Amino acid sequence: MKENKNYTINDWHVQHLGDHAMVFLLPSIIDESLVDQIMQFNFFIESKKINGIKDIIPSYHSLTIVYDILLLQNTMQHSFACHDMIEFGNKLLLAFFNETIIVKENKIKNEIIKIPVCYAIEYGIDLKNLSEIKNINVDEIIKIHTSIIYNIYCLGFMPGFAYMGKVDALIQMNRHPKPRPLVYGGSVGIAGEQTGIYPMNAPGGWQIIGRTPIKIFDPIHLAKFKVGDRIQFYSIDKATYLATNEYPTI
Amino acid sequence: MSITIIKKGISDSIQDAGRYGYQHIGIQPGGYMDYLSAQLANYILNNAITNPVIEIHFPTSTFCFESENIICITGANFVPVLNEKSIAMQTPIHVNKGDVLQFLQPIHGRIAYIAFQGELTNDKWLNSFSYFAKRLDTGSTLEIVKNERTPKDPSILNNLFETIETKVFKQAAFQFIPGPAWNDLDAASIQQLLNTPFKTTLQSNRMGFQLTGPSLNLIRPKSYLSSAVTRGTMQLLPNGALIILMADHQTIGGYPNLGQIILVDLPRFAQLGNDSIIHFSLTNVDSAQQQYKSLQNRFTN
Numbered sequence: 001m002k003e004n005k006n007y008t009i010n011d012w013h014v015q016h017l018g019d020h021a022m023v024f025l026l027p028s029i030i031d032e033s034l035v036d037q038i039m040q041f042n043f044f045i046e047s048k049k050i051n052g053i054k055d056i057i058p059s060y061h062s063l064t065i066v067y068d069i070l071l072l073q074n075t076m077q078h079s080f081a082c083h084d085m086i087e088f089g090n091k092l093l094l095a096f097f098n099e100t101i102i103v104k105e106n107k108i109k110n111e112i113i114k115i116p117v118c119y120a121i122e123y124g125i126d127l128k129n130l131s132e133i134k135n136i137n138v139d140e141i142i143k144i145h146t147s148i149i150y151n152i153y154c155l156g157f158m159p160g161f162a163y164m165g166k167v168d169a170l171i172q173m174n175r176h177p178k179p180r181p182l183v184y185g186g187s188v189g190i191a192g193e194q195t196g197i198y199p200m201n202a203p204g205g206w207q208i209i210g211r212t213p214i215k216i217f218d219p220i221h222l223a224k225f226k227v228g229d230r231i232q233f234y235s236i237d238k239a240t241y242l243a244t245n246e247y248p249t250i
Numbered sequence: 251m252s253i254t255i256i257k258k259g260i261s262d263s264i265q266d267a268g269r270y271g272y273q274h275i276g277i278q279p280g281g282y283m284d285y286l287s288a289q290l291a292n293y294i295l296n297n298a299i300t301n302p303v304i305e306i307h308f309p310t311s312t313f314c315f316e317s318e319n320i321i322c323i324t325g326a327n328f329v330p331v332l333n334e335k336s337i338a339m340q341t342p343i344h345v346n347k348g349d350v351l352q353f354l355q356p357i358h359g360r361i362a363y364i365a366f367q368g369e370l371t372n373d374k375w376l377n378s379f380s381y382f383a384k385r386l387d388t389g390s391t392l393e394i395v396k397n398e399r400t401p402k403d404p405s406i407l408n409n410l411f412e413t414i415e416t417k418v419f420k421q422a423a424f425q426f427i428p429g430p431a432w433n434d435l436d437a438a439s440i441q442q443l444l445n446t447p448f449k450t451t452l453q454s455n456r457m458g459f460q461l462t463g464p465s466l467n468l469i470r471p472k473s474y475l476s477s478a479v480t481r482g483t484m485q486l487l488p489n490g491a492l493i494i495l496m497a498d499h500q501t502i503g504g505y506p507n508l509g510q511i512i513l514v515d516l517p518r519f520a521q522l523g524n525d526s527i528i529h530f531s532l533t534n535v536d537s538a539q540q541q542y543k544s545l546q547n548r549f550t551n
Contacts, residue, residue, distance in 0.1 A: 016427055017429065017430075017507075017510060018427050018429070018482055018483070018509070018510025018512065018535075018538075019427060019510070019538035019539050020513055021478070021480045023430070023477065023478065028475055030475065042274075054271060055270050055271060055273040055274065055478075056274060057273045057501060058274060059477045059478060059502055060475040060476060060477065062475070062477040062478065066273065066478075066480060069539050069542050069543065070543060073543075085535060153476075154476055154502050155274065155275050155276040156476065156500055156501045156502025156503075157276065157502070158500075159272075159275065159276045159278075160275060160276055163476065219375060222275055223275035223276070226274070226275070227274065
């Protein structure tokens with residue numbers, strides 16, 4: 001069951017992040033109720049179409065806005081009667097809490113995105129090692145990895161890469177101390193309590209347990225996921241993987 | 251009209267003001283490393299200051315002009331020569347079909363810019379020519395539709411070049427604004443960061459510059475939830491070293507964020523050679539934004 005904790009305006013605080021960004025912070029804990037509110041605040045700021053805001057970046061417990069100094073100062077003065085960044089940030093928060101009570105309740109997402117993964121040993125190149133270290137057989141690892149509905153807490157590391165949690169403690173494993181020079185696009189990995197999919201071929205240190213045939217990033221459609229999405233993996237066999245693979249064959 | 255790369259350099263690329271609006275899906279902004287020198291080159295040619303330019307590192311590419319154009323070179327001095335004859339920087343230079351542009355040796359600075367007259371018609375991605383994974387290769391071309399704008403009269407530039415030159419190349423401490431993890435540094439580390447020199451290293455590229463210097467420590471070990479970083483973010487690595495994030499930085503970081511170097515000092519940082527000695531100093535947002543505004547206002551007449 002989804003916990004629906006309500007954060008009040010007093011749980012937030014605004015802080016400068018240098019001279020062209022600022023960050024809105026909730027308490028530093030990993031909890032999907034934070035992500036819900038962060039995304040609602042994100043949509044709220046977006047809907048205001050504030051001239052001068054260049055990026056709005058959600059992550060775990062924070063929402064960062066990156067701005068153009070000249071444009072945003074102009075907007076602040078003319079549309080918000082405000083000269084100070086922090087004051088402006090607090091005005092945004094106040095407006096969010098005053099205007100969006102109904103939206104907040106309705107925005108709670110329900111769709112679960114299902115992602116096929118082939119957990120064959122040749123794709124899940126760290127599966128055997130994980131199985132030995134954790135003393136859990138591979139089938140059981142697959143069962144555990146596919147049983148959880150993961151929440152997306154942020155995107156980063158590379159275009160389209162989503163950090164999902166929480167991985168069951170039974171199969172958590174830290175990154176390789178030394179990253180591999182090449183991990184294939186579509187590879188599904190574990191890093192501590194997080195799981196994620198490599199959107200493209202890249203160097204990386206995550207423990208690789210399988211591979212999805214589904215493209216999660218391309219230059220035209222961009223990222224398949226956004227922060228706040230809920231994901232569940234399901235196991236497919238190699239024939240299905242090969243028949244549906246959207247990545248360039250290696 | 252086109253410019254062809256007849257021999258590629260170590261890391262040259264087309265850059266503009268970067269790609270914003272996509273950091274929430276992990277797409278890094280990119281853009282000119284030394285935006286002041288890039289803006290200056292465009293300004294002198296009477297282009298929009300956000301026009302794309304060629305960003306070059308030494309040893310640079312060799313360029314051939316397929317038709318006439320007017321170019322302007324700014325930033326690092328790599329001794330530009332056109333058909334083997336020395337040419338001036340910060341000055342509009344007329345080039346003819348078949349002319350070859352080379353750079354002979356690095357005198358000072360890390361990055362130079364070549365602006366050209368006209369509209370670049372190469373493919374953009376998400377509204378920007380900057381692309382982190384793309385470097386100019388031998389045989390690459392820049393397709394340009396030339397316009398007939400007259401370059402700025404040098405007499406009205408009113409010491410603009412000297413102002414930018416001072417800002418980009420004169421030694422001074424790098425001003426920064428404390429970040430979310432600043433208060434987690436122990437007192438000795440704060441003193442060290444403010445009073446001890448740091449040094450740039452070979453681990454310096456468009457993503458970030460790793461520094462050597464005093465090892466910095468947190469009051470107590472602490473793990474941070476990943477959160478957005480920016481150009482200029484000063485991250486503390488697990489080994490106690492500092493890394494300064496640059497144009498092609500990842501969008502999210504989980505290392506302690508000690509502060510961000512301010513925008514007006516970032517071009518100067520980008521121009522640092524390896525093994526440069528640097529200092530840091532504290533500033534605040536009001537001062538940083540004021541400095542940025544007064545410098546940008548120089549480009550508005």
